[in-house]
Amino acid sequence: xxxxxxxxxxxxxxxxxxxxxxxxxxxxxxxxxxxxxxxxxxxxxxxxxxxxxxxxxxxxxxxxxxxxxxxxxxx
Numbered sequence: 001x002x003x004x005x006x007x008x009x010x011x012x013x014x015x016x017x018x019x020x021x022x023x024x025x026x027x028x029x030x031x032x033x034x035x036x037x038x039x040x041x042x043x044x045x046x047x048x049x050x051x052x053x054x055x056x057x058x059x060x061x062x063x064x065x066x067x068x069x070x071x072x073x074x075x
Contacts, residue, residue, distance in 0.1 A: 002042040005061045048073055
């Protein structure tokens with residue numbers, strides 16, 4: 001399950017990023033899934049400060065990869 005990994009990423013990176021969790025079955029979740037081409041659950045999408053997608057991953061979240069992508073954004 002992805003929740004423990006996302007919980008850890010959210011906790012470890014507090015102040016560096018915000019985590020928004022949406023249910024793929026809620027009306028807003030369905031709209032966002034359509035907008036960003038989500039094809040599987042769970043899907044993790046990382047946006048830069050201007051709202052552009054910089055990283056997307058379907059399935060189990062790799063916290064190390066998220067931290068690496070975030071480090072690239074901060075440079």
